[in-house]
Amino acid sequence: MATLDYPLDRPIRRPREWSLSTLFYEWVATVDHKRLGIMYVMSSIVFLVVAGLMATVMRIQLAIPNNHFVAPDTFNRMFTMHGTTMVFLVGMPILAGFANYLVPLMIGTRDMAFPRLNAFGFWIFLFGGLLLYFSYLGGGGLSGAGTAPDVGWFAYSPLTGRAFSRGASTDYWILGILLTGVGSLASAINIIVTTLTMRCPGMTLARMPLFVWMMFLDSYLILVALPPLSACQIMLLADRFLGARFFDTQMGGSAVLWQHFFWFFGHPEVYILIFPGFACVSEIIPVFSRKPIFGRPAMVGAVVAIGFISLGVWAHHMFTVGMTSLSNTFFAASTLIIAIPTGIKLFNWIGTMWGGRIRLATPMLFCLGFLFQFLAAGLTGVMLGVASFDWQLSDSYFVVGHFHFVLVGALLFALFGGMYYWFPKVSGKCLNETLGKWHFWLFAIGFNVTFIPMHFAGFLGMPRRIYTYEAGRGWEIWNLISTIGVPIQIIATALFVANILWTYFKEKEVGDDPWDAWTLEWATTSPPPVYNFEAIPEVRSSRPLWDLKHPEDPDWKYER
Amino acid sequence: MSLDAEPSKPEQHGAGAHPDExxxxxxxxxxxxxxxxxxxxxxxxxxxxxxxxxxxxxxxxxxxxxxxxxxxxxxxxxxVPHRHPYERADPVRVSIRSVANLKAGESRHRVRIPEEIHPYSAGVKGGLAGGLAMAILACLYGQIAHGSIWYPINLLAAGVMPELSRASDVALNQFNAKALMAATVGHGCISILVGMLYAVTLPMFPKRAPLWAGILAPVFWSGLVAASLELINPLLNQRINWPWFVVCQLGFGLVGGFVIARTHHIETMQNWPFAYRAGVESMGLPPPIKPNDGQPPPHGDR
Amino acid sequence: MATATLPPVQQLKQPDKGTVGIICLIMAESALFAIFVVAYLFYIGKSLNGPYPKDILEYPIWASICLLSSSATIVMAERALTRHRMGGFKIWWAITILLGAEFLRQTGIEWYRFIHNLHFTVGTNLFGTTFYMLVGLHASHVIVGLIFLLLVFGVTVSGFPIATQERRVKFLSWYWHFVDAVWIVVFTVVYVIGR
Amino acid sequence: MTKRFRRLLALTLSPAILAGLEERRVGNIFQTVATPGDAVRQSAILVLSIAAGIFLVVATVAAYAIFRFRRRPGDDLTEPPQVYGSTQIEIAWTVIPLLIVFVLIGVTARVVAGVQDHPIPKDAIHATVVGHQWWWEIRYPDYGFTTANELHVPVSEKPGETPTVLRLQSMDVIHSFWVPQLAGKTDVIPNRENVMWIDPRETGIYFGNCAEYCGTQHAGMLLKVIVHQKAEFEAWVASQQQVAAEDASAAAGRATFESLACVNCHAIRDTPAQAGHTGRGKFGPDLTHVASRLTLASGVITNTPEHLREWIRDPQVAKPGNFMPAMQLTEQQIKDVAAYLETLK
Structure with missing residues (x-):
């Protein structure tokens, strides 16, 4: 929004003529939230494909016992880079991308609060990611052979110390993530400030779309939880470069301290990743059920509750480190309590569908996939929260299955739903429904075939992060089934990419508001102009477009 | 583009120096x-x-x-010059769809259901009364069968205190402050929660709610407990006296259900504007929907 | 439906975006410092070998006075700026910079004594690690603050109309207050509790 | 006791003891045979059944809603009633999970305290398990010997239970001790001693793994707990307490072993290759009774003469990345050393 803080004393620049070079100029130098949002999403999709291919290699390696498809070090690097990439280079930026594109449109403003900071955030995330991947070439220093980090995505000390991780590979992990962290922080501050200060007239907090609410709380969590990660990374960097002793167990340092610090970030991080999924689902389900969200205050309250409780549950990742029984019980209790607001959200989504007229278009299908898989993920999360059960499950394949249910089965499904839902806004064209339905069903089948067996492998004692296993431990069949699911997912993802290309080049334009939706982004053109709205809209309820479409029965009559 | 039929006044909300261009x-x-x-x-x-x-x-x-x-x-x-008018978004059109109403009635089709409930405090009161009745019955059982009112309390506390499961019969009959605290907190919380559940769910059932609350629910609950008690509280499971257990549950259900059913239903305030619910009137808000009479009802017991 | 019946739109009173932004920044910085403070507290008394805090730490009274009083002088500078008294602004601003620089000099002297005279470094023991990292992190924030203060001073002296930037000067002074507040925490933790 | 008799005892005992034991390779966490594992299993079954119940109810309701309220032809002309919510239903579906969570917290508290704060009987067996990259050192401080990778414990039957208390230490990075059929995992952390206990009711060989990622060969850090009848356990202890066997036929191998860098890492008790003060002989597994073990390389290969020779020739083939280098021995040296080690029953 072009509110000027200072008197203008320079002539206003006119935009240049269109050409290829200006096109390049417009993307690289852009500070437009929509272009940055698109670039965020595109680059995280690229990283998603890269990390997905690593997962494929790992699944091939584990398909049969005693496999020699890759060497142990290669495998260890792959799961480290897979996890790090998926969390920091896919999950975090894709949420920044969605928020960047949609938050200003949904609250009826022209841009983010700090457009240049926004651009800086994107570029430093991208360069940080590239620096991390440069480790494959330069991990041993420029002259040495390259190696990527191989310490796992949560990089437990003292494995990351100089004594056990020689060369520079762990340094790449620290520096790359430190940089992307700066980017995430920049975009989080931007989203918070934008939501608090730039809402259009009439858009009270009570009327703000749930998507914006959740992105706002997500940003708050980033703001509180990410600096601790940076702090402990700085400590580790000092250990490795300055000879400090933070995590040096030989000098009396504590190996568990890193875990406390890391998980103080790491657990809110799980919610940081899943909130955007909630955000997409909370917009899509009402529109496709033709009803307002059920229990809206409870929805917001639940996210707020999660946002606060999630800062007090971190040690449930550490039930096996030998804390006292009292600490274990405390963290088990806080973890179990967080299941309640999560459950409320799930019930409210079902409540929204109840009594509606549910249109089973592709975005809605993905949200329904989200519902069932998130239900399963939440329940396995409760199992992990029961400290005693966690002694068996922690660090087993059950955990791998559980968090892939959260991050793929829930988050990725919701994001796919979001992409199908908002693609017409970004491009003016609806993604092909037939291809979309193939994508959904193949992906849902492939996903479940891959990740359900992991839970059983965990029950049978399979630890995570092993590059191979001996025969006869009862794990062969589950691993084989898991691997069989992978090609199905690959085909599904290829269909999605094909769908985007096909739609972009072949499909017809569908107009500004193809889903008959209710939030402000559908009131402008598809794609929106640089300035979003010719005139800043005014709203009187949480569904401004409903009010206009149904003047005989507007929301503002009933909302508080 | 304007969201309103009325022409917009962009200069009011900072659209820039050249609103039209x-x-x-x-x-x-x-x-x-x-x-x-x-x-x-x-x-x-x-x-x-x-x-x-x-x-x-x-x-x-x-x-x-x-x-x-x-x-x-x-x-x-x-x-950035505005787009040419024909490239701009079309104004939002009035939908051809009509909106179905709840059968509750034309003017109130957006209310939440049910519209009348017991006040929430009734749930707490009912839960506490039921819990007290249950505790008295359980202590009575302890006194009659084992000669000590502490016996059932210790058994209940064994659900969270592993050291009690290794205790002898004599120890179970003795006063144990920690066990009393654990049992009171646990029993109290569960009683209040169940009372609350009664208060909000009873109005949803058509008729004979006290019957549901007083008899059927405790019986159902006893069955559920019987199925899972081995896992929840093994010590209690070993030593439980089922007839007495069911009697205690019925005591809770009847007393709690009676206390709740005795209170009057209150009109929910959900279709009131927030300002009214919060007790402050503010300008610019629509007047409250008046379900029955002209005045917003007095503050209910929430 | 006639538009006349539409209720009036609520005009929102929303906070200034710079204000919210700087508060967010300070929140994030606080979270960063909190972890270092926790690490310091956690490692108190856990060093396997000396020197221990009570052996070498001396209360940095003069440095603390300098840094804390700079919070007052920057307020004076701000007040002068709002009243368009440029001379006063420059003087108070310069004093703030000098006080900040004196604080850094005192830290430098302390560190020189530790490192050069006592051979007490970041790798000596856990106390050394947590001490240098916490105090160093704070000192680096003082340095960043000083750079911005100097920048403002430089452009003001060279004739830039700093009065147009009153809002940004205010945010800079908030940041400076934050750095001072952190020093109170650091002082308490390192020099009072830690000894 | 003569040397010859001792050797005979060792030779005959080890295979006899191990022959009757059932191998339990599948570490099913629901087929536990020790109290800590049982306690966990019971809480697990409770949580699993609650979760299954919730899943069934919620998924059924959701599926019913999707089916019942799907859009049908002709629906295009109406919008459904715009219901905002129901505080009563919302409270109900908040209170019910709260009740469930309340029960779960109680059960968790009891099981956690029951396992962690369990009093240790006086006649418990004590063992110290030290994690190394990537093998387990197992010390029996009360019996005065050290072995590796295979933890031998007596069966613990009522009456006269003999639980085993494990003190877990790490030499380098974090590992985790996990034998699923006996107990949940406990991390093995440097500069910190964790304590756990097991009281297996049934004899057998229980398989486990290191469960915390600890570097290149994390996958090759396997673990076995061998549960004996009490008498057999005592016989095993007696045999392990013997000094290293001396066999004249293996003298060449012994000389080679003691003359090479082997002794820098590996100790053989009561020989010149004994563990020294400067860390000598502490880096690799103690080999005093290496031939009595089931496996080599922390469970990666079985302990057969061929495997032993291949292992000495190049340890990086069977377990790439481990810290034992290929010593570039001649074929004859390999044969000699292997022959020597095989006498160390």
Missing amino acids: GVEMPASSFWPMVMAFGVTLMLGGLVTHYAVSIAGFLIAFRAAYGWWRQVIPHEEHEF
């Missing part, structure tokens, strides 16, 4: 990208060569200057 937007800038690149090189030098850091510093420094010049003394903007 275009908008001023923040000017594009390479410097954030260059800055990010410089910072990356600065850190990348740590793992490659210090010369990379120096280059990164110089680049970042130049970018900082460029960025600085762009926002000081004022943020640079560029003028």
Whole structure:
């Protein structure tokens, strides 16, 4: 929004003529939230494909016992880079991308609060990611052979110390993530400030779309939880470069301290990743059920509750480190309590569908996939929260299955739903429904075939992060089934990419508001102009477009 | 574009200096990208060569200057002309769909259901009364069968206190402050929660709610407990006296259900504006929907 | 439906975006410092070998006075700026910079004594690690603050109309207050509790 | 006791003891045979059944809603009633999970305290398990010997239970001790001693793994707990307490072993290759009774003469990345050393 803080004393620049070079100029130098949002999403999709291919290699390696498809070090690097990439280079930026594109449109403003900071955030995330991947070439220093980090995505000390991780590979992990962290922080501050200060007239907090609410709380969590990660990374960097002793167990340092610090970030991080999924689902389900969200205050309250409780549950990742029984019980209790607001959200989504007229278009299908898989993920999360059960499950394949249910089965499904839902806004064209339905069903089948067996492998004692296993431990069949699911997912993802290309080049334009939706982004053109709205809209309820479409029965009559 | 049928007044909400022709937007800038690149090189030098850091510093420094010049003394903007009118968004049209109403009635089709409930305090009161009745019955059982009112309390506390499961019969009959505390907190919380559940769910059942609350629910609950008690509280499971257990449950159900059913239903306030519910009237809000009479009902017991 | 019956739109009173932004920045910085403070507290008394805090730490009274009083002088500078008294602004601003620089000099002297005279470094023991990292992190924030203060001073002296930037000067002074507040925490933790 | 008799005892005992034991390779966490594992299993079954119940109810309701309220032809002309919610239903579906969570917290508290704060009987067996990258050192401080990778414990039957208390230490990075059929995992952390206990009711060989990622060969850090009848356990202890066997036929191998760098890492008790003060002989597994073990390389290969020779020739083939280098021995040296080690029953 072009509110000027200072008197203008320079002539206003006119935009240049269109050409290829200006096109390049417009993307690289852009500070437009929509272009940055698109670039965020595109680059995280690229990283998603890269990390997905690593997962494929790992699944091939584990398909049969005693496999020699890759060497142990290669495998260890792959799961480290897979996890790090998926969390920091896919999950975090894709949420920044969605928020960047949609938050200003949904609250009826022209841009983010700090457009240049926004651009800086994107570029430093991208360069940080590239620096991390440069480790494959330069991990041993420029002259040495390259190696990527191989310490796992949560990089437990003292494995990351100089004594056990020689060369520079762990340094790449620290520096790359430190940089992307700066980017995430920049975009989080931007989203918070934008939501608090730039809402259009009439858009009270009570009327703000749930998507914006959740992105706002997500940003708050980033703001509180990410600096601790940076702090402990700085400590580790000092250990490795300055000879400090933070995590040096030989000098009396504590190996568990890193875990406390890391998980103080790491657990809110799980919610940081899943909130955007909630955000997409909370917009899509009402529109496709033709009803307002059920229990809206409870929805917001639940996210707020999660946002606060999630800062007090971190040690449930550490039930096996030998804390006292009292600490274990405390963290088990806080973890179990967080299941309640999560459950409320799930019930409210079902409540929204109840009594509606549910249109089973592709975005809605993905949200329904989200519902069932998130239900399963939440329940396995409760199992992990029961400290005693966690002694068996922690660090087993059950955990791998559980968090892939959260991050793929829930988050990725919701994001796919979001992409199908908002693609017409970004491009003016609806993604092909037939291809979309193939994508959904193949992906849902492939996903479940891959990740359900992991839970059983965990029950049978399979630890995570092993590059191979001996025969006869009862794990062969589950691993084989898991691997069989992978090609199905690959085909599904290829269909999605094909769908985007096909739609972009072949499909017809569908107009500004193809889903008959209710939030402000559908009131402008598809794609929106640089300035979003010719005139800043005014709203009187949480569904401004409903009010206009149904003047005989507007929301503002009933909302508080 | 305007969301209202009425012509908009963009100058009121800061649309820029040229409302009819275009908008001023923040000017594009390479410097954030260059800055990010410089910072990356600065850190990348740590793992490659210090010369990379120096280059990164110089680049970042130049970018900082460029960025600085762009926002000081004022943020640079560029003028973006409005699109041609026919490229703009169509005004939002009135939907051809009619909106179905709940059968509750024309004017109140957005209320939440059920419209009348017991006050929430009735749930708490009922839960506490039921819990007390249950506790008295259980202690009575302890006194009659084992000669000690502490016996059932210790058994209940064994659900969270593993040391009690190794205790002898004599020890179970004795007063144990920790066990009393654990049992009271546990029993109290569960009683209040169940009472609350009664209060909100009873109005949803058609008729004979006290029957549901007093008899069927405790019986159902007893069955559930019987099925899972081995896992929840093994000690209690070993020593439980089922007839007495069911009697205690019925005591809770009848007393709690009676206390709740005795209170009057209250009108929910959900279709009132927030300002009324909060007790402050504020300007610019629609008047409250008046379900029965002209005045908003007095504050209910929430 | 006639538009006349539409209720009036609520005009929102929303906070200034710079204000919210700087508060967010301070929150994030606080979270960063909190972890270092926790690490310091956690490692108190866990060093396997000396020197221990009570052996070498001396209360940095003069440095603390300098830094804390700079919070007052920057307020004076701000007040002068709002009243368009440029001379007063320059003087108070310069005093703030000098006080900040004196604080850094005192830290430098302390560190020189530790490192050069006592050979007590970041790798000596856990106390050394947590001490240098916490105090160093704070000192680096003082340095960043000083750079910005100097920048403002430089452009003001060279004739830039700093009065147009009153809002940004205010945010800079908030940041400076934050750095001072952190020093109170650092002082308490390192020099009072830690000894 | 003569040397010859001792050797005979060792030779005959080890295979006899191990022959009757059932191998339990599948570490099913629901087929536990020790109290800590049982306690966990019971809480697990409770949580699993609650979760299954919730899943069934919620998924059924959701599926019913999707089916019942799907859009049908002709629905295009109406919008459904715009219901905002129901505080009563919302409270109900908040209170019910709260009740469930309340029960779960109680059960968790009891099981956690029951396992962690369990009093240790006086006649418990004590063992110290030290994690190394990537093998387990197992010390029996009360019996005065050290072995590796295979933890031998007596069966613990009522009456006269003999639980085993494990003190877990790490030499380098974090590992985790996990034998699923006996107990949940406990991390093995440097500069910190964790304590756990097991009281297996049934004899057998229980398989486990290191469960915390600890570097290249994390996958090759396997673990076995061998549960004996009490008498057999005592016989095993007696045999392990013997000094290293001396066999004249293996003298060449012994000389080679003691003359090479082997002794820098590996100790053989009561020989010149004994563990020294300067860390000598502490880096690799103690080999005093290496031939009595089931496996080599922390469970990666079985302990057969061929495997032993291949292992000495190049340890990086069977377990790439481990810290034992290929010593570039001649074929004859390999044969000699292997022959020597095989006498160390």
